Amino acid sequence: MSSKYVPMFTSSEENYLKAIYHLEIGVDKGVSTNAIAEKLVTKASSVTDMVKKLSEKELIIYKKYQGVTLTNFGKKIASSIVRKHRLWEVFxxxxxxxxxxxxxxxxxxxxxxxxxxxxxxxxxFLGFPSQDPHGDPIPDKDGNLKVVEKSLLSTLLKNESGICVGVNDSSSEFLQFLDKKGITLGKQIKVLEKENFDGSLFISIDQKKLSISNKIANNLYIQKQ
Amino acid sequence: MSSKYVPMFTSSEENYLKAIYHLEIGVDKGVSTNAIAEKLVTKASSVTDMVKKLSEKELIIYKKYQGVTLTNFGKKIASSIVRKHRLWEVFxxxxxxxxxxxxxxxxxxxxxxxxxxxxxxxxxFLGFPSQDPHGDPIPDKDGNLKVVEKSLLSTLLKNESGICVGVNDSSSEFLQFLDKKGITLGKQIKVLEKENFDGSLFISIDQKKLSISNKIANNLYIQKQ
DNA sequence: ACATATTTTTAGATAAGACTAAAAAATATA
DNA sequence: TATATTTTTTAGTCTTATCTAAAAATATGT
Known part of the structure; x- marks a missing residue:
């Protein structure tokens, strides 16, 4: 019955690696203890403990008070977790x-x-998808991402348009809001008006016109046309 | 990111429940500590600890030195794990x-x-399968099993035949052996000869004839015809 | 620059689940 | 039935991953 399986890394270790992976995107210094704690909804002291362990296993570079960085090995593991996460989402x-x-x-x-x-x-089985249901790229086996040109909807100017290709916030509240408004990946969005006062947009999507707040526009990615 | 999910039961608890579920089939007294320890490849002392915990949670009935029995609640949880296990196998x-x-x-x-x-x-998605790839029944949502009439191949007499419907041993060694011999679920098997000396059988399957040991015949289920 | 605030680390505690060794209970045997 | 054997439980230890509280290091503001 129970052929004891010894996993390379625990789920907890994998979660830390994944958190660091996401946090270090577009940042050139080490990821801070607090940032990791916040992302994982845990305490800084717990992070310090785990970070020492991951460092011993050569998954991250860690020097006291200096934050952490993934090693190539750590990046490989982290991206494999992200790959699995996103493939399962597609499934x-x-x-x-x-x-x-x-x-x-x-x-x-x-x-x-x-x-x-x-x-x-x-x-x-899924036909080698390159993106998950939120438009996020799925790392290939070597951890490489297919980079897609995308901008925030808020960067579009009046009368410009783009195709909706992703979201910045994947909370269910936001996603359900988009569903309600008929905004899904692949839809064309045109900016009809832009309010300087509050950054809100008046847009057209399908045959409909609607206005959306700046916060929404800052969480929707489009591909400029 | 980490929306903390509090599972009803831990994986470890679930594994104990599943082990007890399997062990109490066709037995009318309590399942012994040692039997559980053996099935889970752990120590009897660990079993005693866990069994106390499961008992407090009203998943099993436990009295010292008396073995354990699943409560209805425990049975429900255990069968839901077995259900999941077998559905995933089909997938x-x-x-x-x-x-x-x-x-x-x-x-x-x-x-x-x-x-x-x-x-x-x-x-x-799987079309409500009632059996897993080894011919074992998949419990429905209420934990009920579709009972299928089956006998060990070893109970067939000379010139009787049956359809292969399951295995008693699902170790990969045994299953690979069956593959090698072309024995799969649904195949018709006829007993051409039976050796009293060692209980071995000479059988026909497809167009081929082969002899199999008593041990094999004791681990293959057929539906008599 | 230096006091204050923030961040990070340390130290010590806790809970789950496993282990070993020894004690206790139940079962088997002579 | 008395003794031996096996099974089960208890007691105490270990590891992993948390936590709180306090100490240490770093950063910030005037």
Missing amino acids: LVEKLNFSWDEVHDVAEQLEHIKSPKLINQLDI | LVEKLNFSWDEVHDVAEQLEHIKSPKLINQLDI
């Missing part, structure tokens, strides 16, 4: 009829399943 | 091209994923 939406606001928590569990064959076959 | 074989000897360890991990929607949708 849930495409095959099991989940909506894009329901997939996160389940994928958060599925990403820790240890089986190289499983994830390879899942990739094949 | 792996039918959709991801796993062979029947490769699915166990992965399903052992997947069975602990917490998401009622996930397992419901998986069930739908």
